[in-house]
Amino acid sequence: MAAGREYLAGARTEGLLSRVGETVDTLPTAAFPDKRWFQKSYGRGVTDRPEDYLIGDGLFYLTEQRKLFLDCTGGHYQMTWGYEHPALTALLLDxxxxxxxxxxxxxxxxxxxxxxxxxxxxxxxxxxxxxxxxxxxxxxxxxxxxxxxxxxxxxxxxxxxxxxxxxxxxxxxxxxxxxxxxxxxxxxxxxxxxxxxxxxxxxxxxxxxxxxxxxxxxxxxxxxxxxxxxxxxxxxxxxxxxxxxxxxxxxxxxxxxxxxxxxxxxxxxxxxxxxxxxxxxxxxxxxxxxxxxxxxxxxxxxxxxxxxxxxxxxxxxxxxxxxxxxxxxxxxxxxxxxxxxxxxxNARHIDEVGKYYYGRIVELAEQFPGVIAQARGAGHMSGMKFHRVEDALEFHRRATDAGLWLRVHAYHEGHSTCLTKFGLPLDRQVADFAVGRYSALLSELSGV
Ligand SMILES: Cc1ncc(COP(=O)(O)O)c(C=O)c1O
Known part of the structure; x- marks a missing residue:
C-alpha cells in the first residue's frame, strides 16, 4: 500500500492516464487475503491473485495485482471527491x-x-x-x-x-x-x-x-x-x-x-x-x-x-x-x-466540466448511432444506452480490461446501458481521455 500510495501521489495526471489499464510492475508484489468467507453474491472465492482494491488517489486506483484503473464511478457512486482528497483528509485529521x-x-x-x-x-x-x-x-x-x-x-x-x-x-x-x-x-x-x-x-x-x-x-x-x-x-x-x-x-x-x-x-x-x-x-x-x-x-x-x-x-x-x-x-x-x-x-467548475463531459457523450451517441441509442443522465452522471444488451456487456468488459472502472445495467430485461458517475475532481483532460477510450472501444464494436 505504501509503495502504491507513493507511486500515485508522485505521478502527474498525464503520466497516470498514459498507463491506465497497465500493470505497474515496478511496484512490489505482496500476498493478499482472498474472499473465501464472503457470501456467493459477493464474490466468495479462493484465488492466489485477488484483483481487489489496493490504494487510490483522486480518480485513480491500483488493484492488488498493481493494475492501474481510472475510476469512472466515484467508488460506488459515493466518493464525491475521489479517493483521499487532500482537503478532506486534512479536515478529518484536524x-x-x-x-x-x-x-x-x-x-x-x-x-x-x-x-x-x-x-x-x-x-x-x-x-x-x-x-x-x-x-x-x-x-x-x-x-x-x-x-x-x-x-x-x-x-x-x-x-x-x-x-x-x-x-x-x-x-x-x-x-x-x-x-x-x-x-x-x-x-x-x-x-x-x-x-x-x-x-x-x-x-x-x-x-x-x-x-x-x-x-x-x-x-x-x-x-x-x-x-x-x-x-x-x-x-x-x-x-x-x-x-x-x-x-x-x-x-x-x-x-x-x-x-x-x-x-x-x-x-x-x-x-x-x-x-x-x-x-x-x-x-x-x-x-x-x-x-x-x-x-x-x-x-x-x-x-x-x-x-x-x-x-x-x-x-x-x-x-x-x-x-x-x-x-x-x-x-x-x-x-x-x-x-x-x-x-x-467549485460550483462553476463542476457545472462546466459536467456539461462538457455530458456533451461529449452526446457527440459519441451521434458518432456511433448503430451502437448507441442515446446519451443518458446529466453532468458527471452520464451514461450510454446501447441498442443491444450484448454490445453494452461487451463494451463494459473491454472497458474494464482497458482500465476503465464503470458500471453496466444489463441485468433486467431491456436494460443495456453503461453508466459513469465521475468524482467531482474530473477535469477536461480526464474527460477527454475517458471519452477517447470509449470512442476507440465503440469503433472496435461497430467495426468502423
Ligand atoms: C436512489 C437510491 N436510494 C437509496 C439507496 C440506498 O442507499 P444505501 O445503499 O446507502 O442504503 C441507493 C443506493 O444505491 C440509491 O441509489
Whole structure:
C-alpha cells in the first residue's frame, strides 16, 4: 500500500492516464487475503491473485495485482471527491486531533452533526430568514440525521408517509404508494416491495409503479386512486434504471398531482445529491419536495451517515422509529460539511466540466448511432444506452480490461446501458481521455 500510495501521489495526471489499464510492475508484489468467507453474491472465492482494491488517489486506483484503473464511478457512486482528497483528509485529521468523535448517543449530538443539520436547511432555503424558516411547517426545516445509510433514510420517509396517511386519510382505504418502474430506494423490505419484491406478504397497502416521464399514465393513476395516494417517491435521475433523467415538467406535474391529493412528494437524492453545483439537484426543477432523502456522496463516502430533510409539518415519528444506532456520526458530519464547502467553492467548475463531459457523450451517441441509442443522465452522471444488451456487456468488459472502472445495467430485461458517475475532481483532460477510450472501444464494436 505504501509503495502504491507513493507511486500515485508522485505521478502527474498525464503520466497516470498514459498507463491506465497497465500493470505497474515496478511496484512490489505482496500476498493478499482472498474472499473465501464472503457470501456467493459477493464474490466468495479462493484465488492466489485477488484483483481487489489496493490504494487510490483522486480518480485513480491500483488493484492488488498493481493494475492501474481510472475510476469512472466515484467508488460506488459515493466518493464525491475521489479517493483521499487532500482537503478532506486534512479536515478529518484536524477533526480527530481536536477530539471530534466517530459517534456518540443521538441525545447528545455534537457540534458537527448540529451544524450539518443547519447547513442542509440553509441549502434548501437559501437567502431566507432562518428564524422565519424555523417556525414554518411548510418549509424544509427539519433534518433526521440519526440514520447511517440511504436505505434507513428512505425507510424513514416511507414511514412518515404511512403515519401521515394513517392520521389523516385512512378513511379512504388502503394507502397507495406510487413510484417509478425500475426504482431503487434501498434494501429495506418495504422499499423492495415498492420495486416488486415480496408482493405476497404485504396486505392493506398497494404499490403502483409508473413509467418515468409519462404524463398521461401519472394523471390516470392519480385520478384512479385520488386520496388513497399516500406518497409519490422518485429519483431525479434513475441511476438504477439506466440513468433515465426525469424531465423538469414531469417533476412539476408530480408536484401538482401530489398537492391535489394531499400526499407527500419524496425525492430520493441519494444519487444526485452532492454531485451538482446546486448540491440538491431538485433545485433545478423549480419544485419543492416535501421530503428529500440524502446519503452516499453527502459524507464523500465516509461511513456512516445519511439524512432526511423534510417539511416541519411531517415531523411525526418518535425518536426510535427511524434510527441507526451509529447514525449520529460526528466525524462523518464534519466530512459532509467539508464536502459541501468544496462543492460550493467549485460550483462553476463542476457545472462546466459536467456539461462538457455530458456533451461529449452526446457527440459519441451521434458518432456511433448503430451502437448507441442515446446519451443518458446529466453532468458527471452520464451514461450510454446501447441498442443491444450484448454490445453494452461487451463494451463494459473491454472497458474494464482497458482500465476503465464503470458500471453496466444489463441485468433486467431491456436494460443495456453503461453508466459513469465521475468524482467531482474530473477535469477536461480526464474527460477527454475517458471519452477517447470509449470512442476507440465503440469503433472496435461497430467495426468502423
Ligand atoms: C436512489 C437510491 N436510494 C437509496 C439507496 C440506498 O442507499 P444505501 O445503499 O446507502 O442504503 C441507493 C443506493 O444505491 C440509491 O441509489
Amino acid at each position: 477533526g480527530i486531533r481536536r477530539g471530534v468523535v466517530w459517534d456518540n448517543h443521538s441525545n447528545i449530538p455534537s457540534a458537527p452533526v448540529k451544524r450539518l443539520a443547519g447547513k442542509l436547511v440553509e441549502l434548501a432555503n437559501p437567502d431566507a430568514d432562518m428564524g422565519a424558516v424555523q417556525g414554518d411547517g411548510e418549509r424544509l426545516n427539519t433534518v433526521l440525521l440519526g440514520t447511517a445509510t440511504g436505505t434507513v433514510a428512505c425507510a424513514a420517509a416511507l414511514k412518515i408517509a404511512l403515519r401521515v396517511y394513517e392520521q389523516s386519510k385512512s378513511e379512504h382505504g388502503a394507502p397507495v404508494f406510487v413510484t417509478l418502474d425500475g426504482n431503487y430506494h434501498g434494501t429495506d423490505v418495504f422499499a423492495q416491495y415498492l420495486r416488486g419484491m415480496w408482493d405476497q406478504y404485504f396486505t392493506n397497502v398497494e404499490s403502483v409503479r409508473v413509467q418515468p416521464n409519462d404524463a398521461e399514465e401519472l394523471e390516470d393513476v392519480f385520478s384512479r386512486y385520488g386520496q388513497r395516494v399516500a406518497a409519490f417517491m422518485c429519483e431525479p435521475i434513475m441511476m438504477n434504471r439506466e440513468a433515465i433523467p426525469l424531465e423538469p415538467w414531469y417533476l412539476q406535474l408530480c408536484r401538482r398531482l401530489t398537492e391535489n391529493v394531499g400526499a407527500p412528494l419524496i425525492v430520493d437524492e441519494i444519487q444526485t445529491g452532492f454531485w451538482y453545483p446546486e448540491v440538491l439537484m431538485y433545485k433545478r426543477f423549480g419544485i419543492e419536495p416535501d421530503m428529500v432523502v440524502l446519503g452516499k456522496g453527502m459524507t464523500a463516502g465516509l461511513h456512516p451517515l445519511s439524512a432526511l430533510l423534510y417539511k416541519g409539518r411531517f415531523d411525526c415519528l418518535e425518536q426510535y422509529d427511524a434510527i441507526s444506532t451509529n447514525g449520529n456520526a460526528a466525524l462523518a458530519a464534519l466530512n459532509a460539511l467539508g464536502c459541501i464547502e468544496l462543492i460550493e467553492r
